[in-house]
Amino acid sequence: MALSNAERQRRFRAKRDAVPAEREKYLMKGRERYKQECNSGKRKPVEQLAEREKRPIRKRWRIQKRKDRARERETRNIFDNIQTPVSSSDERQSIRNKSSIKRKRREEAKVYRDKRKLEPEVSNLQKKVAMFKKRLYRKTEECSKLTPDTPKKRTRKLLRHLSSKDAKRSLFKCEVIMEAIRRTWRKEKGQSRFYQIPLQSNS
Incomplete structure (x- = not known):
């Protein structure tokens, strides 16, 4: 089945655009032709057109720009796949381990x-x-x-600041003084009166 003229043109453009150098050459010729037509007055520059006339032209530019970017990405991916060999499972594991170590650091x-x-x-x-x-x-x-400084508080202070030996010595002195006081009271008041005084020792 013979190809139509539109199909032949489409295949020709696809073959031309597949080669980046040929595509760039075609675009450069188009830009030169556009400048010549603007200089000769055959075509008005876009900035001199009315807003209604600018809109379809800019729309075509945006569509063409998207196609060009998609074509560049596809070409770049093909080139990267050719240049980069397929890594083995060990290599992939090594890359993951290195990434984990870097993240930990x-x-x-x-x-x-x-x-x-x-x-x-x-x-x-x-x-x-x-x-x-x-x-x-x-x-x-x-x-x-x-x-107020009570006897209990004085005792705590005494035991807090004295060693065991000093505390025993102080208590012995107190007992000696208490015994002397008891004897004095016995002589003056008698045995029955002595047991009623609040200075009795619990030892």
Whole structure:
């Protein structure tokens, strides 16, 4: 079956456009012809046309530009497939492993940077905690001075600041003094009166 004129033209254009150099040569001739026709007055430049006449021309340009970009992508993909050999499964696994290692290193670097950024803040918080501890200690000391000094409190203070040996010595002295006081009271008030005084020892 014989081809129609339109089909022959379509095949001719497809064959011509398949070669980038031939396609560029055709476009260059078209641009030169357009300039010559504009200079001779046979055709008006697009910028001199009315807005109604510009719209179909620009539409054709956009369609042609999309076709050109699609053709360039297809040609580039074909060229890349020819140049790049098909990688084996081991090579693909190696690429994935390298990508995983890079990602892990990026995450570790980010954690390190975040840690360095937070160090001054942590240091300031530690200083504030120490400062508030000192304030609390001073307030506690002030409050303890305002409360009455009871025998129980004096005993705690004595045991807090003395060693075991010093505490035993102090308690022994207290017992000696208490015994002396008891003897004095026995002589003055008698045995029955002595057992009623609040200075009795529980030892």
